[in-house]
Amino acid sequence: MKAVVLLDFWASPFGQRCRIALAEKGVEYEYREENILGAKSPLLLKSNPVYKKVPVLIHDGKPVCESLIIVQYIDEAWPDHAPLLPADPYARAQACFWADFVDMKFNECGSRLWKLKGEAQAAAKEEFIGILKLLEGELGDKKYFGGDAFGFVDVALAPFVSWFYSYETCAGFSIEEAAPKVVAWGKRCMERESVANALSHPDKIYEMVGVLKKKFGVE
Amino acid sequence: MDQPAFSVKLLGSWADSHTHRVQLALKLKGLEFEYQEEDFINPSPALLLHNPVYKKVPALLHGGRSIVESVVILQYIDETWTDNPIMPADPFERAVTRFWCHFTDDKLAPAVGLVFSSSGEGQKAAVDQVHENLKLLERELKDGAFKGRRFFGGDKIGLLDIVLGCGSYWLAVFEEVMEVKLIDPESFPVFHAWLRDFEEQQEVKETIPAIDRLLEYARGIRQMMLSLSNSSSSSINNAAASSG
Numbered sequence: 039m040k041a042v043v044l045l046d047f048w049a050s051p052f053g054q055r056c057r058i059a060l061a062e063k064g065v066e067y068e069y070r071e072e073n074i075l076g077a078k079s080p081l082l083l084k085s086n087p088v089y090k091k092v093p094v095l096i097h098d099g100k101p102v103c104e105s106l107i108i109v110q111y112i113d114e115a116w117p118d119h120a121p122l123l124p125a126d127p128y129a130r131a132q133a134c135f136w137a138d139f140v141d142m143k144f145n146e147c148g149s150r151l152w153k154l155k156g157e158a159q160a161a162a163k164e165e166f167i168g169i170l171k172l173l174e175g176e177l178g179d180k181k182y183f184g185g186d187a188f189g190f191v192d193v194a195l196a197p198f199v200s201w202f203y204s205y206e207t208c209a210g211f212s213i214e215e216a217a218p219k220v221v222a223w224g225k226r227c228m229e230r231e232s233v234a235n236a237l238s239h240p241d242k243i244y245e246m247v248g249v250l251k252k253k254f255g256v257e
Numbered sequence: 258m259d260q261p262a263f264s265v266k267l268l269g270s271w272a273d274s275h276t277h278r279v280q281l282a283l284k285l286k287g288l289e290f291e292y293q294e295e296d297f298i299n300p301s302p303a304l305l306l307h308n309p310v311y312k313k314v315p316a317l318l319h320g321g322r323s324i325v326e327s328v329v330i331l332q333y334i335d336e337t338w339t340d341n342p343i344m345p346a347d348p349f350e351r352a353v354t355r356f357w358c359h360f361t362d363d364k365l366a367p368a369v370g371l372v373f374s375s376s377g378e379g380q381k382a383a384v385d386q387v388h389e390n391l392k393l394l395e396r397e398l399k400d401g402a403f404k405g406r407r408f409f410g411g412d413k414i415g416l417l418d419i420v421l422g423c424g425s426y427w428l429a430v431f432e433e434v435m436e437v438k439l440i441d442p443e444s445f446p447v448f449h450a451w452l453r454d455f456e457e458q459q460e461v462k463e464t465i466p467a468i469d470r471l472l473e474y475a476r477g478i479r480q481m482m483l484s485l486s487n488s489s490s491s492s493i494n495n496a497a498a499s500s501g
Contacts, residue, residue: 088360088364088393097349100349102349102352102356103356104355104356104359107352107355107356107359108352110351110352110355111348111349111351111352114348114351115348115349127333127336127337128320128322128324128333130332130333130336131324131329131330131332131333134326134329134332135324135325135326135329138326138329139310143310172310
């Protein structure tokens with residue numbers, strides 16, 4: 039086993055965060071695909087006994103779980119190049135807050151856009167538009183959420199750019215209308231090799247959403 | 258100890274475990290701060306201004322800026338006032354600490370809250386969930402990442418002790434109010450011993466409200482919940498969910 043191993047699933051936005059961070063840092067690693075819709079590997083079950091989920095980063099045999107924790111670990115274990123978190127405590131706190139927001143609000147609400155139907159979906163759509171506007175406000179006229187430099191919040195949110203098409207199609211609305219700066223930011227992120235190599239094509243994600251909808255019995 | 262160049266103010270609620278986390282961290286760092294009590298159900302204009310996204314306590318005000326989300330606040334405090342660190346220095350240790358903080362708020366606390374807000378079969382399932390979660394922590398203390406340590410942070414209280422400890426008192430409170438067994442010392446000897454040791458520390462005793470007050474508070478909320486019809490108001494759920 040190589041020194042750095044990433045247990046992952048090709049379409050996982052959480053795994054993609056880790057891939058982006060490792061690429062930004064120039065860290066060589068072994069990528070191992072887990073079939074999360076099927077049987078989990080013994081290595082995954084051993085490395086993440088609490089959640090049994092990808093991604094897991096295994097560094098010199100030691101596992102790190104939870105994507106945002108993995109990204110912070112990557113930033114701290116390879117500190118000499120491309121810092122993802124700022125040095126200033128207040129700026130760091132802001133970055134941590136907005137990264138958590140992507141998980142607790144953006145992703146949570148976003149998943150309801152394709153998991154639900156009818157009134158519940160319509161309510162989720164309204165909520166999601168509110169969340170987009172908050173992100174739009176936080177981004178403002180900056181190049182990245184991190185400012186001039188690509189940073190922690192950008193890594194946290196970038197994988198979900200592939201999901202915009204699915205959100206829009208499932209719930210019937212335009213993300214560009216609600217948050218044009220965020221859409222422009224997404225395109226800037228895609229110009230980075232680390233992001234372009236990690237993200238799945240929006241059509242592939244839409245296909246995956248179709249598979250997940252069947253799995254969850256949504257139709 | 259250095260006192261802050263700018264004053265520190267904490268918006269909190271007396272029965273809120275996330276507020277206690279911040280109070281304890283500030284005490285451990287020897288920092289003076291102003292405290293403003295917030296009504297859990299009716300946030301003040303100040304709270305709405307300083308936490309517009311979540312509109313919840315705690316909110317730390319420092320140098321004209323606000324920091325919210327308790328684990329984010331704790332790390333901010335540790336990085337701003339660097340004496341007596343509460344986070345380990347090693348990146349892997351830091352990742353392990355952050356993981357179990359995440360587990361506490363993602364799995365354990367909601368399960369504990371559910372014990373309080375449910376009844377019958379639902380409550381039994383919630384109690385089982387709490388036991389499952391405590392088993393995982395017990396295993397880490399006994400044989401895993403925290404083996405042989407007095408506290409999760411080592412010889413001294415660290416960030417994970419603060420996060421887990423400020424909230425674990427609800428286990429004893431809910432045991433009494435709900436008449437369920439949650440933290441049996443025979444099933445969870447190491448966790449139980451850690452919690453007793455934690456609660457004996459001077460700064461912790463100064464932070465956590467007296468158990469009588471917590472019991473009275475919990476009984477009051479439970480009464481209110483039971484006297485409402487099947488669906489609880491969201492503010493009651495917030496109170497229950499945040500008390501974990």
